[in-house]
Amino acid sequence: MQAKPFRIALLAVLIAGIALALIYRDRFDAAALESWVGGAGFAGPPVFMLLYALATVLFLPGSVLTLAGGALFGPVWGTLINLTGATVGAALAFLVARYLAADWVERKTGGRLRQLKEGVENEGWRFVAFVRLVPLFPFNLLNYALGLTRIRFLDYVIASWLFMLPGAVAYTYVGWVGREALAGEEGLIQKILLALALLAVVGFLPRFIAIVRRGAMLSVPALKERLDSGEELLILDVRSADDFNGEQGHIPGAVNIPLEELPAQLERLSDRLEKPVAIVCRTDRRSAKAAQILARNGFADVHVVKQGMTDWNAHGYPVE
Numbered sequence: 001m002q003a004k005p006f007r008i009a010l011l012a013v014l015i016a017g018i019a020l021a022l023i024y025r026d027r028f029d030a031a032a033l034e035s036w037v038g039g040a041g042f043a044g045p046p047v048f049m050l051l052y053a054l055a056t057v058l059f060l061p062g063s064v065l066t067l068a069g070g071a072l073f074g075p076v077w078g079t080l081i082n083l084t085g086a087t088v089g090a091a092l093a094f095l096v097a098r099y100l101a102a103d104w105v106e107r108k109t110g111g112r113l114r115q116l117k118e119g120v121e122n123e124g125w126r127f128v129a130f131v132r133l134v135p136l137f138p139f140n141l142l143n144y145a146l147g148l149t150r151i152r153f154l155d156y157v158i159a160s161w162l163f164m165l166p167g168a169v170a171y172t173y174v175g176w177v178g179r180e181a182l183a184g185e186e187g188l189i190q191k192i193l194l195a196l197a198l199l200a201v202v203g204f205l206p207r208f209i210a211i212v213r214r215g216a217m218l219s220v221p222a223l224k225e226r227l228d229s230g231e232e233l234l235i236l237d238v239r240s241a242d243d244f245n246g247e248q249g250h251i252p253g254a255v256n257i258p259l260e261e262l263p264a265q266l267e268r269l270s271d272r273l274e275k276p277v278a279i280v281c282r283t284d285r286r287s288a289k290a291a292q293i294l295a296r297n298g299f300a301d302v303h304v305v306k307q308g309m310t311d312w313n314a315h316g317y318p319v320e
Contacts, residue, residue, distance in 0.1 A: 007100055014057075014096065021058035028060055033068040045073065049085035056089025057096070059140045063171065070175025078176060083168040087161045090143040094156055097147025117149055122274050123300060125155035130298060132163035133205050166205065170198035218278055218303045220311040234272050237280045238262060238290045239309075248309045249319030251280060259286050262293050269299070276301040280308045 021028075037048045052065045069082040120127050128151065131142060146156060177195045181188055218226075226233055235254035237244055244256040257265050259281070269277070277299060281287040287304040294302045305312075313319065 010096070011100055014100075017058050021055075021060050025060060028055075028064060033065065034072055037068075037072055045077070045081050048072065049081055049088065052082065052085025053089035053092060056086060056140060056143065057093050062086060062139060066168065066171040067175035067178065070172035070177075071179035075169075075173045075176045078172040079165075079168050082172050083161060083164060086164060086168070087157060090139075090160050091153070091157050093140070093143035094147035094153065097144040098153075102148050102150075120146075120273065121150045124151055125159040126300075127151070127298070128156050128159035129163040132160055133166070134296065167202050170195075170202045173198055217284075217306045219306050220315055220317070223278055223305050224315070224317055232275060234269070234275065234277045235280055236269070236277055236290070237309075238286055239281050243282065248282070248313055250309070251312060252318060252320050254280065259290050262290055266294075266297055269294075273298055274300050276303065278303050278305050280305045280312075282308055282310060284308070 033048075033051070037044045037051070040047050048065075048069060052062070052069070054060075055065055056062060065085070066082050069085075070078040072078065073081050123130075128146065131137065137145070174195045177188075177191045180191060223233075223235075227235075235251050237250050237254040237256045238259040239250075239256070240258050241256060244250050244254075250256065255268075257268065277294060279287045279290045279294075279302065281290070284304060284306060287308060291302045291304050307314075309319075
């Protein structure tokens with residue numbers, strides 16, 4: 001019976017802390033951090049990690065801390081310190097959310113939202129890895145949201161540490177190069193070029209992950225065989241409504257969402273995050289664009305149907 005008052009007290013403290021952090025966030029800048037932590041001597045690294053963890057819990061911008069960590073501790077130690085602080089903060093937010101509200105969410109969640117939650121839980125650490133590499137949601141908010149799922153805590157922590165590493169390396173190095181530039185160190189051009197290259201690699205990661213997560217193309221006969229076997233496979237037709245109901249017809253049971261409307265209607269497909277989706281169109285180009293949209297938004301098993309309705313009709317398969 002004592003757990004409920006403690007939860008209420010913890011929630012009140014958390015809300016008050018977040019409110020204060022947001023009110024005074026203008027005072028939260030890299031120069032002040034460097035001055036304060038730099039004067040802490042040997043205690044500087046653990047103090048900085050603690051600050052990073054608290055900032056993560058209280059929704060303060062991690063980018064400021066990451067750049068400051070690079071300037072204070074250099075590219076190697078700065079990366080380890082930044083990454084450890086961010087991981088500890090993410091773990092704390094995860095545990096707080098799980099303790100405060102996971103049971104309530106489990107009881108109250110239903111319908112499509114429950115299907116989305118179960119899809120995330122089924123993928124487990126792979127989903128954590130994906131959202132750490134591809135920032136679909138704000139980092140601080142995501143930590144709390146994942147705590148409301150049944151993803152294993154250890155999987156969450158390990159995946160977070162490993163897959164936040166590329167971004168930590170890049171932005172810590174940028175912070176260090178900024179410090180070097182102010183000090184007028186030698187070899188600055190090479191360091192800046194390397195910083196830009198690291199940022200380019202991090203920026204390319206979402207596209208690379210989308211390519212990796214997109215499954216192999218499906219031939220029309222292979223699609224027909226899978227449908228005839230009774231497999232739970234969603235046929236997503238991304239043609240216009242006129243084409244969907246036009247002379248080519250459409251595959252029985254297909255769902256029609258035109259390519260141009262797909263980003264705004266992803267919620268309709270939220271229960272398919274972990275289930276196979278076959279994309280059909282008149283041409284492969286539009287199907288490939290649709291597959292990229294789905295892959296970038298966390299869909300794990302997406303296939304383009306080669307030559308789409310053109311080849312489906314050429315084989316004489318039934319249409320509606």
